[in-house]
Amino acid sequence: MAMLSAAKNAMRSLGSTATFSRMLHASPGSKKIVGVFYKANEYASLNPKFVGCVEGSLGIRDWLESQGHQYIVTDDKEGPNCELEKHIHDMHVLITTPFHPAYVTEERIKKAKNLQLLLTAGIGSDHVDLKAAAEAGLTVAEVTGSNVVSVAEDELMRILILVRNFIPGYLQVIKGDWNVAGISYRAYDLEDKTVGTVGAGRIGKLLLQRLKPFNCNLLYHDRIKMEPALEKEIGAKFEEDLDAMLPKCDIIVINMPLTEKTRGMFNKEKIGKLKKGVLIVNNARGAIMDTQAVADACSSGHIAGYSGDVWYPQPAPKDHPWRYMPNQAMTPHISGTTIDAQLRYAAGVKDMLDCYFKGQEFPAQNYIVKEGKLASQYQ
């Protein structure tokens, strides 16, 4: 609980870069709401709680339509003839998700004359050109916190998968092989290793909290040092200088947003400064890494293992080098869209839509851009 309130205290404050502002609050009458989610096809009917897909539509169709609103849901989001493009000119609200993002470019924002609100079902709005959205006076919001536990748990899983060299063992099993040495020569305990998180926002803090009983040496780099009491509770040491922290780490976890400052941050030069044999977990955003530099360092062995669920672009093309580099434990973008997370972010989107219809404020921490004003960390 101390952790949550401290995290809230550290939330971004709002600054201003907007030149004009559209009305956020819905004018009376029917609204056109477009949702872009991933399609489930044969999986849709297998779980009644599976609301995060096109077919599940966040479970808000009846609620929206009973109030006279129009609700278009699709996964068809690319190219000039896609379903999304057909609705851009007259939609009021666009809901999408990091797991199958509708990329909201400056060009699309210019076409979207009625658009007022961009909602992320989940966390993160880097699929939106935030500068253009702010200049157009839009509001951009996410369901802050909706899947932080989901992502933190997944990060810890990936740390263990890499440290303990799980993948070669699993592949032996399904191929009919048995070769303990081929796994154990590079399998380690997590205990006593140095784990550093680059970014210690809500997800980073939840990860550190879960790492504590593993008796590691925990480090964190962030813009903000934690309160001493929280730091002690979490058991992690603050590293003000990122470049000083990175070479100390056996395991590095990326927990910062993608911004213009962080895009491509882990390039060949930065990776070259990491400990040889470092393990990297990245559930933040794929574009924080230089794709080819990561693949090359995995091939050379400088990076001994890389795991994450984020890629650029998404969906990852069939020839994305991370699919085929050695010692990877990658998945599609999944960590924040467990069934539990889907139920939470669907509820959060519904709450914000309800506020929008009623002319009420959203929870303060949800705003990325508020009526044209960009939150400080995105400036």
Added chain:
Amino acid sequence: MAMLSAAKNAMRSLGSTATFSRMLHASPGSKKIVGVFYKANEYASLNPKFVGCVEGSLGIRDWLESQGHQYIVTDDKEGPNCELEKHIHDMHVLITTPFHPAYVTEERIKKAKNLQLLLTAGIGSDHVDLKAAAEAGLTVAEVTGSNVVSVAEDELMRILILVRNFIPGYLQVIKGDWNVAGISYRAYDLEDKTVGTVGAGRIGKLLLQRLKPFNCNLLYHDRIKMEPALEKEIGAKFEEDLDAMLPKCDIIVINMPLTEKTRGMFNKEKIGKLKKGVLIVNNARGAIMDTQAVADACSSGHIAGYSGDVWYPQPAPKDHPWRYMPNQAMTPHISGTTIDAQLRYAAGVKDMLDCYFKGQEFPAQNYIVKEGKLASQYQ
């Protein structure tokens, strides 16, 4: 620390079933010591700390030979013409490991006229016919505690792999696919789920301790209820009646030794009483489960995921049904043989050999059979 001392307090006491006893302490002169480990081949030279394989020989060859002892090391352990059989008649000590066990049958014990000491490099002695070993007056000992952290970490990894449905995501990646729905329709958070451990000895306690920050509902069944202070620290609820606990669990972790009482315990009837969709992690011993009953329940979906590193027999044959059942996340027997664990159990074996040569006692908790007397939990 409280945990460790409580665990020690709960250690097995020794009982007696032996009819006669061979001298444990080494008579003066050269001893013949045989080690049976897994072979590393091309992996042997890739890590200088890789001591757990035939080639590494626990790193004790120079130390043994400098004292005039003979040290034979092999992985060839099956059939009448194997390397192990050649040395059975005159060896004094046999060292082996659960990861590639030399099965010590009554027949082999009868042949081994000079045998005094059976050491497990690791934990567990179910590869030994303990009744026959006790009747022959042998001493059987393990390196208690040498890999409990390794196994507990691995169990937590497997819980997360199953709950979060990691495997289908990884397989999509390497096949060039991208289908988030095919993963997320049955991916969950660990938070708020009910996890029960069957057995809360040292490994079970370390697992519970690591699970605590995940905010689960933790249950444990054991012969012994923990001290109230330890129970509170760990945050788990005691379940005296195993059959009452099992149907409550979303996730069941097996943490008990293989004995005549536990062999085949999870048969069709027992599995039928578990919650539909249960996840099972078993790093204890494969033979605790009825192999075909587990495979059938995975196929029907009654078990929604099964992960572990133990099989019967080991190495698992190419046609073992667990290799091919749905929703498995199996590996060869690996969790207790990380590099860190190898260094600990190699040091523990060396210490016991040193005691044996000097006529000193082993650490009390290491004994399975002490000069013909079987430890109570094996009776």
